[in-house]
Amino acid sequence: MNHRLGRHIVLIGMMGAGKTAIGSEIARRYGVNFTDSDAEIEAAAAMSISEIFERDGEEFFRRRETQILTRILAAPPSIVSTGGGAWMQPRNRDLIAEAGLSVWLNCDLETLWHRVRQRSTRPLLKTADPKGTLARLIDERYPVYQLADLNFPSRGGDSVEATATRLIEEIRAAYPDLLELK
Numbered sequence: 552m553n554h555r556l557g558r559h560i561v562l563i564g565m566m567g568a569g570k571t572a573i574g575s576e577i578a579r580r581y582g583v584n585f586t587d588s589d590a591e592i593e594a595a596a597a598m599s600i601s602e603i604f605e606r607d608g609e610e611f612f613r614r615r616e617t618q619i620l621t622r623i624l625a626a627p628p629s630i631v632s633t634g635g636g637a638w639m640q641p642r643n644r645d646l647i648a649e650a651g652l653s654v655w656l657n658c659d660l661e662t663l664w665h666r667v668r669q670r671s672t673r674p675l676l677k678t679a680d681p682k683g684t685l686a687r688l689i690d691e692r693y694p695v696y697q698l699a700d701l702n703f704p705s706r707g708g709d710s711v712e713a714t715a716t717r718l719i720e721e722i723r724a725a726y727p728d729l730l731e732l733k
């Protein structure tokens with residue numbers, strides 16, 4: 552059923568936390584727009600994120616990420632899935648705070664590792680010890696992810712559908728006017 556969003560709902564969190572999976576499920580269910588900053592960067596560059604990192608480096612990717620986020624957040628409200636590092640930039644946090652509700656999909660190391668270990672699409676995990684890299688990123692990032700408006704624990708055993716339902720219930724309880732029936 553089609554709904555209207557009062558502001559963007561911006562999902563943040565680690566690689567594999569489910570920003571893309573949960574964001575697209577919620578958007579589909581409520582008939583609202585979904586945008587994924589990683590996918591927009593790939594489309595604009597006509598290259599995969601791995602290729603962008605390889606050819607132009609992480610700094611270049613981060614500048615693109617801020618440009619794309621600026622564009623996404625200036626458009627009508629949508630469910631926005633960000634890249635795992637987007638929230639770490641103070642400029643991006645300011646942009647998100649101005650235009651939307653930030654939601655941290657807070658997920659533990661074992662669950663994240665289980666989800667990302669099979670995939671080779673995440674350049675930051677192309678290291679000799681990818682699980683150790685994931686653990687180090689968690690240590691660096693969780694104190695900053697904590698600054699999000701909503702801290703939503705994403706449980707390992709739950710399905711995407713059940714998690715999306717629980718998240719929407721939490722958002723509606725805390726922000727009753729954010730998602731309204733058209």
Ligand SMILES: Nc1ncnc2c1ncn2[C@@H]1O[C@H](COP(=O)(O)OP(=O)(O)OP(=O)(O)O)[C@@H](O)[C@H]1O
Binds near residue numbers: 565568570633666
């Ligand atoms: N309860 C759940 N919540 C979220 N994802 C789940 C869940 N159970 C299984 N998954 C699977 O875990 C994966 C999560 O990956 P997804 O690409 O959505 O993460 P992401 O946060 O967007 O990562 P990235 O920062 O790399 O873009 C998906 O393949 C999804 O189907």
Ligand SMILES: O=C(O)C1=C[C@@H](O)[C@@H](O)[C@H](O)C1
Binds near residue numbers: 565566634673674
């Ligand atoms: O955690 C990160 O820094 C990243 C996560 C992905 O979503 C991509 O944005 C990219 O692989 C970097």
Ligand SMILES: [Mg+2]
Binds near residue numbers: 571587633
């Ligand atoms: Mg994603």
